[in-house]
Amino acid sequence: MNLNAMLEMLDEEIVERLKTAVEIGKWPNGIALTNEQRIICMQAMLAWEHTHLPQEQRTGYIEKPHSAKHTDEDDLPIRFV
Template identity: 55%
Template structure:
């Protein structure tokens, strides 16, 4: 393969699952530890494959529309009571 793009085009769902597991646990299926470079390249390949093959909400790192549970609620003043003075 002459390019990263060609490599991504040749990743099957099974290869993708193996890459994902290897990145998650830091080991190849045969038990060998991934080097830092292998982790980085595998993660890049996973993300590139996901962009081509998965809907956004199923991709690595997808956050969706996150809202704080307390959004819109007033923030209580925990430092001072209304009767406290600053002088």
Template identity: 40%
Template sequence: MFQSLDDLLKILNPQIVGSLKRAIELGKWPNGVTLTEQQKSLCGEAIAHWEQRHAAPESRAGYVPPKATPCGEKHEHEDQALTWVES
């Protein structure tokens, strides 16, 4: 039916991608048939490729927003000396 992943991606649209996501979430197709691990993997790959081409980064599956403070920046409290108190 499809000669390549690109052929498959050409027919995908937001509704089909949504259906694939739902199938992965539920672990079954709309007709109730269970997805195999291979089908889950292929659906996930198709979704990722489609979103890479058509969706904004913040709306893609698995998106993690950047931290408010990047790791390389110093914080005020980091320059303060620590004092050991024995009890």
């Protein structure tokens, strides 16, 4: 099964379950996700959101403030130290 076929089978309810499983590290029945399952669930969730949701509703979206004093520094990537 390819990625597109898998994404077509997902709906919003399933994606929410995947998101919860990734967040808490467990399936709804309480069984822990393996690292591989967590990665696959996260990839499927993000791919589905990219296809079906507007940018501002996707996981990880950060809104850029619109200020009158816009500089080139505002466009620099976020750096975590």
